[in-house]
Amino acid sequence: MTEILLGSLVIMGLVVGLAMGLLAFRSRLLPSGDIGLDVNDRMHLRAKRGVRLLDVLHGFDIPIPAACGGKGTCGLCRVTVLGDGAGTPQATERGVLSPRERRAHVRLACQTTLSGDCAVWVPDGILSAGSGFACTVASARMLAPLIREIVLNMPDDRLSTFRAGDFMQITAPAYRLDFATLELPEPFREPWEIAGWSEMRVSSEAAVTRAYSLANRPEDAGTAVFNIRLAVPPPGRETEIPPGLVSSWLFTVNPGDSVTASGPFGDFHVRPGTREMIFVGGGVGMAPLRAMIHQELAGGTDRRIRYFYGARAAADLFYSEEFEALARQHKHFSWRPALSDPAPGDRWTGASGFIHEILQAEMTRHASPEECEYYLCGPPVMISAVLATLQRLGVEPDAIFYDDFGA
């Protein structure tokens, strides 16, 4: 009996002693004081040691974009960090940053943990963009079963026109949503019922921010136009994986509601020049390409423009009349929609197939596909298929510009 008692006491004493010793060392060794952070040599911040740089910047209302939510995959939160306090780049960053960027001390803010004083440079536009501001919803309408167009009225003190290709960040507050309560227009109810999306539920405990490209035409000045695709889980896994937190919320907003947005940001822009421009889009990759094409045509460009756009069925094809009208107005613009899986009722007479196949078929007849500039925006699968096609056509990578939704 004494053996058991004493044994237990010895082990307990040992473990408690070791834990106390470790705690004492920990408080000695790991300093917990604040660290200093200089932003663009203008702002001087204090932050807790051991926190992520992205959280610090967001905490001080510096809206560094982070489309992936700080997981180190989108590469949008690039900042230049000098000073020992930032440590060495993580393995996650080495995959995203080029060797040249790494030599220039570029880091991903979401992967950088601060352990000492350092100096940070963020793009000036971001520093002056300030924090999110409230906009009111001017209109909202469904374009396709999963795509909703939302138009926000910009406040008077904000930029009323954007550079085509820019994106803004939208913050959804904490909310709860049962998709059965969503009111859908008649033509889209059937696909929702077949896919079972109405049975989804989603709840979000905190404010979440995501990036959305602007689809503004020149005549949309004063507003911000977004094409929001509801990020639905893969079929059959509706109960395990929640749908997109911000896109779900944006399906609930109605005209007159207030939405918090920040920006604009972006580096996906049309390059000046005279080369022919080929736009390839899929899904809501429509948004930035629509803005670019409208802006280019309204600016009176004489560059030849082709727009390849891929959708699954006719119901998923939107803004189609608009581009048909543009093609009639402008001889040097052509609109090439293609359906990968046209429904029997669609009476589709246009091209069918994946958009990279349509692109390849047309561009192999082109005199010099390598002389064109390519602007791609769409889901990652489409981007990689199109990149492979362009490589076969002999297009150099520096003539291809793309936005793969930060995936």
Next chain:
Amino acid sequence: MTDLWSLFLSAAFVDNMPLTLFLGLCTFLALSKRPESALGLGIAMTGVLGVTVPLNWLIYRGLLAPGAWTWAGMPELDLSYLSLIAFIGVIAATVQLLEMLLDRFFPAVHASFGVFLPLLTVQCAILAGSLFMVDRSYGFSESVVFGLGSGLGFAVAVVMLGAIRGRLAYADLPAGLRGLGIAFILTGLMSLGFASFAQMAMSQ
């Protein structure tokens, strides 16, 4: 003094942990890809073994060994069945301490260890150091020398393997042997070499 010196030599070379006793091979192979990380592992092993073996000696002799409680009037009390759990606790705490020290003063070394530093907690060579110490009934000074010696032996072996593997980056190996395959062969050849130390010990 000469006894301690010969104990040190035999712990480092004759009874070399990875190459003669084949203990701690997982970290030995995993962290020997480059000489720098191998050196870091060697230093860490020497530090952990040098601290845990004497510390465990104190705990074993003072609390667990048969007869340790004679002063309290319980000469027949034997808590040595607790030695495994006590040793592992001490090793875990020491590794944690080492991790904090490295993080504070050598962040680059800390980053190169990655997950292998916490894994030292369950490194068989480290636990074996404490178990051999009990098994061979070393005294306190002997346990210090044994801990440091076997740690240093591990360091020498892993740095050597790291240096060879660094060189092999330029060798044209058959595809199937690249990486761990050639590392196993190298370990075998090196352990043959270390077997000659055992011959020297016997012929003395």
